[in-house]
Amino acid sequence: MSAVSQLDDQGRLQHLLTLEGLPAATLTDLLDHADQYLDAGRNGDKKHASLLGRTVINLFFEPSTRTRTTFELAAKRLSADVLNLQVAASSTSKGETLFDTLKTLEAMQADMFVIRHDASGAAHFFAAHAAPGVAILNAGDGRHAHPTQGLLDLLTVRQRMGRIAGLKVCLVGDILHSRVARSAIHGLRTLGAAEIRVAAPPTLIPAGISALGAQVFHDLDAALDSVDVVMLLRLQKERMLGAFLPSLGEFHRDYGLTHQRAARLPDHAIVMHPGPINRGVEIEGDMAYGPRSVILEQVNNGIAVRMAVMDRILGARA
Amino acid sequence: MSRTLISNVRILDPVSGFDGPGHVLIDGGKIGAVLAADAPLDMAVDQHIDAAGGWLVPGAVDLAARFREPGHTAKADFASETRAAFAGGITRFALPPDTHPVLDTPAMIVRVLRISKAARSPWVMPLGALTQGLAGTALAEMSALKTAGCVGLSQAMAPLDDPLLARRALEYAQGLGMTVHIQPLDARIANGGCAHEGATATRLGLSPIPVAAEVAAMRFWISLVEDTGARLHFGRLSTARGAELVATAQARDLPISADVAAHQLFLTDAALDGFDPAAHLMPPLRSEADRLALREAVKAGVIEAICSDHQPHEADAKRNPFPLTAAGASGLELLWPLTLKWMTEDGVEPLTAVQRVTSTPARRLGLNPPVISAGQPADLALIRPETWTLDPKQLLSRGRNTPLAGMRFTHRVAACWHLGVARHRLSD
Secondary structure (H helix, E strand, C coil): CCCCCCECCCCCECCECCCCCCCHHHHHHHHHHHHHHHHHHHCCCCCCCCCCCCEEEEEECCCCCHHHHHHHHHHHHCCCEEEEEECCCCCHHHCCCHHHHHHHHHCCCCCEEEEEECCCCHHHHHHHHCCCCCEEEEEEECCCECHHHHHHHHHHHHHHHCCCCCCEEEEECCCCCCHHHHHHHHHHHHCCCCEEEEECCHHHCCCCHHHHCCEEECCHHHHCCCCCEEEECCCCHHHHECCCECCHHHHHHHHCECHHHHHCCCCCCEEECCCCCCECCCECHHHCCCCCECHHHHHHHHHHHHHHHHHHHHHHHC | CCEEEEEEEEEEECCCCEEEEEEEEEECCEEEEEEECCCCCCCCCCEEEECCCCEEEECEEECCECCCCCCCCCCCCHHHHHHHHHHCCEEEEEECCCCCCCCCCHHHHHHHHHHHHHCCCCEEEEEEECEHHHCCCCECCHHHHHHHCCCEEECCCCCCCCHHHHHHHHHHHHHHCCCEEECCCCHHHHCCCCEECCHHHHHHCCCEECHHHHHHHHHHHHHHHHHHCCCEEECCCCCHHHHHHHHHHHHCCCCEEEEEEHHHHCCCHHHHHHHCHHHCCCCCCCCHHHHHHHHHHHHHCCCCEEECCECCCCHHHHCCCHHHCCCCECCHHHHHHHHHHHHHHHCCCHHHHHHHHCHHHHHHCCCCCCCCCCCCECCEEEEEEEEEECCHHHCCCCCCCCCCCCCEEEEEEEEEEECCEEEEECCC
């Protein structure tokens, strides 16, 4: 498999597989473009024509409702024809290989595949084998990357704080299994965040995370000291218990964002969560929509960011 | 009976310790004569090869090569891999028991030997299954396997989760004087992982295999050797701590030996960048510190042998997202070139390098080590110092899966004789 480049030889985005390695200018352009869609939306101008006649296939090998919905809405608002395929139980269970699935759908003259798969590297695989001109947009591959989530997190932070550069950000919870964390770390680092901290028990911190530019904390109070942004990660309760954590209660006591802890944050600090929330685990329930919370803004920004990415990849080529 | 004279060649024979110029006459299936450099060459021969600049070495003995037959002939078979083995200068190899069906009965050994004979393959040295079906639940008929021709026993890459059965397996093998070959990996610690635990796996989001998965398994097996006195060979070490454990065990005179796959001396987990499925190997490619420690251990003889760990795959097996691909690389044709590249890079004595792929692995399989002297079987390889670059499309193995594409080598296998017959010959 040859290495895949996300940028074409003119430096334009041709796939979005990961935020790692993308230049700051590319990230900033995507955020600015998303802002334009948000502005247009506030003026009642929700529908755009830039993907008219283009076909976008949402190919989800993992169950997802909210992410798939926002990709679908984004593509529709750009006037693309959209096809949603939940592949988990269909062709692969009949023995079709991923390669054959890709080739079959390509034959339907798709212009872009939005792919979610539980194997890390799945989006790279599709990009390596897709026909020239067919774009791959990673909607989450294993633990590796979730670049549009990363972008919407960056956009949300920028809206509230006015910038990314110089900020102190703390990610809390299951870093080990989190593609959201990895994408956020790459994006924050590229855009010049001053400090990126990760806080979790050692069982949920992957080896060598410091090489990505994150500092490791096992004491949440120390980790939250003077931070601007708290990013809570979703805990997958089913696979955590016993193997990684003694109990959810113990996790909440040591790593949950409680009122007490939130009270010690700087006044301007914001709290983020990619959803869906486990109330009473990552966060004390009634704080989810409290004054610091930007969780619903994240959802709205998700649509705009996905429109921006789709337009930059498909719209710019027309 | 055909007679071939190989003249003006540098002869390297690690058993006699001879490294010097001379001429070798192949007479029928045997070495007819080894002549001093100044000896007259006025004999009648059918073929005369002036090998000036070349090295004549014994055919390599590979401690782990899968020919995929029987059972996995979509990947390769004895016919295809025989060509590759001879092109790689390999004349004997140990066949791990994870064929399909598994090599756990005398009938299966007979079948493999018959397939090998029909394909005129290199000498095949079957390793019998340590447990029935490699299932790890009942001892295989080790004595019968020995009688049928097995040179050792192995659990291949299958887990053996029952510690008591593992101990009994070693005891039983010890009673038969058979070496047990173990590729150390604690499957519970590895937990289905596919990459070395470290920054690369974390960045790529690949599930990690900690170093402890290898080391914990080794400590477990070593403690059983301490109990039983059984002879144990660790195959395909990948970690510095593993090499250190072998050194410690050897210092205590435990009957423990080890080998390493040649590619482990050259690559690290950095090769996984971009999710290259060719670099999906088991054990996984590890850190630079591990790679350097493995090189040192081979040089010092703590790791006594280098093997190909040949695992050819069909293209589809590697055409998937990285974690879903099959592990393993095609290696027969690269065993000599990698060994001699290591020799060149690390300033290793040529005889030592030759020994690591010939006499030491032969002894480990209980075989007479190959010797370049009159009357011995003519299993020989001619090596040419030559710079060349690997293009996987040129491999003769049906498996073109290698993470070493584009690597530059210092030596090339120019010819290979098996029982006196030239089975591989590069055109000049």
